[in-house]
Amino acid sequence: MSKSFVELNDVKLRYSEGDELALETTNMKIDKGEFIAVVGPSGCGKSSLLKLVSGLMPPSEGNVIVDGKEVSGPLKIVGMAFQNPTLLPWRTTLDNVLLPMEIVKPHRNRLRKHRAEYEERARKLLATVGLEGHEDKYPWELSGGMQQRASLCRSLIHEPDLLMLDEPFGALDAFTREELWDILQNLWMIKPFTVILVTHDLREAAYLADTIYVMSKRPGKILVERENTLPRPRDQETTFTQPFTDLVHELRSHIRDVREA
Amino acid sequence: MKKKLNLRKATPWLSAIGLFVLWELIVRIFNIPPYVLPTPSESIIVGWQFHEAIWMHAYHTLYTTLAGFAIAVVFGVVLGALVGSSRAIYDAANPLLVGFNSVPKVALVPVLVMWFGIGTVPAIITAFLISFFPIVVNVATGLATLEPELRDVLRSLGATRRDILIKVGFPRAMPYFFASLKVAITLAFVGSVISETVASNVGVGYLMLSASSKFNMPLVFAGLLVIAVMGIAMYEIFNVIERRSTKWANRGNPTN
Secondary structure, three states: OOOOOEEEEEEEEOOOOOOOOOEEEEEEEEOOOOEEEEEOOOOOOHHHHHHHHOOOOOOOEEEEEEOOEEOOOOOOOEEEEEOOOOOOOOOOHHHHHHHHHHOOOOHHHHOOOOHHHHHHHHHHHHHHOOOOOOOOOOHHHOOHHHHHHHHHHHHHOOOOOEEEEEOOOOOOOHHHHHHHHHHHHHHHHHOOOEEEEEEOOHHHHHHHOOEEEEEOOOOEOEEEEEEOOOOOOOOHHHHHOHHHHHHHHHHHHHHHHHHHO | OHHHHHHHHHHHHHHHHHHHHHHHHHHHHOOOOOOOOOOHHHHHHHHHHOHHHHHHHHHHHHHHHHHHHHHHHHHHHHHHHHHHHOHHHHHHHHHHHHHHHHOOHHHHHHHHHHHHOOOHHHHHHHHHHHHHHHHHHHHHHHHHOOOHHHHHHHHOOOOOHHHHHHHHHHHHHHHHHHHHHHHHHHHHHHHHHHHHHHOOOOOHHHHHHHHHHOOOHHHHHHHHHHHHHHHHHHHHHHHHHHHHHOHHHHOOOOOO
16 A cells, blocks of 8 residues: 555644644545545534644644655645635735745745746646636636636646645636536546545535545544545536435534534 | 816816815905914915015925935835735834824924934924824825735745735735825825924924914915915826726726
C-alpha cells in the first residue's frame, strides 16, 4: 500500500485552553491524488479540520503529517476556496486568478519577467471553467456562479498538491452547482491532486469523492468512513442510478443518527 | 439623460445662490444692522476692497493648513497601519487616541505658543493634531476588517504579513483612506484658523479677529466666506482623487 499523503494521528482540538473539545480523537489517512469529502451537521468542526491540515491552526493533541513532514505552521502551497468567493474587487478576473503567483515561490520571482506566459496559463484555466471572454471583467460584473469559478481557478492556478474546499458551491443554485461539480471533476481527472471537500450536500459528496467521512455533532468525531467506488467520470445520469441513490440514502441515515444522538 | 445630468451639476450652485438670496432678504426685511449681521453683498464688496490683504492672509492659511494636513496624512497612515494590523498595538493605542482626540485642540494652542512662539508653527501643529485622528481610524478600520477567509487563502500560499498588507490590506483600505482625507482636510482648516485666531499675526483667523475688534463685521464675514470656499475647493479635489483611484469601490459608477 502506498504511503498516505495526509495523515491525522490522534488529533484533538480545543480552541483555547480549558475549552471543551471541538474535535475528538481523529484519525485520517488520505492518499496522494485522493478526493475525499467530509460531511456532517453544521458546527461539527468540519472547517476546523481544514485549518488543521493546512497548518493554520495547531492541533491541541496528536499530530498532522502532510507529505511525510509534521505540519508546524501554514503549509506554503495549499489551494483554498470557500463558500464566499473572496475575490479582490479592485482586480480583474485575470489578476485575481494570478494572485497566488505573486505569493508562491518560485513563481513570485518569475512573474514579472514571464508575465505573458503566466497570463496564458491563467486564460487557459479560465477557459476550462467556461470563463473565456470574462478575463478583464471585475468581480462585481460576474454572477455568483462565475465568481465561484474564478475562485476555483485561483485555488488551482499554482497547481497545488492539496486543495481545500469549504462548501464552495453552497451558495449557488442547483444547476450551477451541478455544472461546477463536473468542472471540478474534469480538472481533477486531467491531473489528480489531493482534495479535501467539506460539504453538507450529500449528493455532492457522493458525486465527487472517492472516500466520504461522516462526522458527529460537536465535539466532532469521524463516525463512518465510506468508500465510494462509483465509476468515473460520473455525470448527470449517474445521479439517477440505484447505487448512487443508495449511497445518498445510506449517508442520510448516518446523518439522521448523528443528529438524533 | 443629459439634461438630468446638467441639472444635477447645477444643483449645488443653485442651493448656494439660494442661501445667499435668503440671507440677503432676511437682513434687509428685518433691518438687521451690519455690525450684527452684514448682508452677503456687503461682505463680498468689502472682501473685494481688501482683496490684496485677504489674498495674502488666505494664502498663508492655505499653506499652514496643507502643511499640517500633509503631516497628518503621513502620521495617520503609519499609525493607522500599525493599529490596524496588530491587535496588541490596537489595544495599547486605542484609549490614548480616543482620549487625545477628546481634548479640545484650542486648549493646546497656548501650550504650543509657549513651546514654539506665536505664528506659523503652532498653526501647522494644530491643523495636524486636529486632522490626523480620522485618518488613523479609517486606515485601521480598512486593514482590520479583512475577511478571515481571504487571510487563510493567502497564508496557506505562504504569504508573509507584509505580503498580505501590500496585496490586500492597503488596496482594501484605500476607499476608507480617501473618505478620511475629505473629513481631515476640512478639520485641518478648523485647526489652523483656531490657532491663527488665538496666536498669530497672519492668516485669515488673525484677519477676522482684527476686523472684529474694529467692528468691521462685513470683513469678518468675508473672511468666513474665504475659508468656506477654500474648504469646499480642497474637499472637492480629494473627492475627485478618491473617485478616480477607487472606482472599484463604487462598482465603476463615477457618479455614485
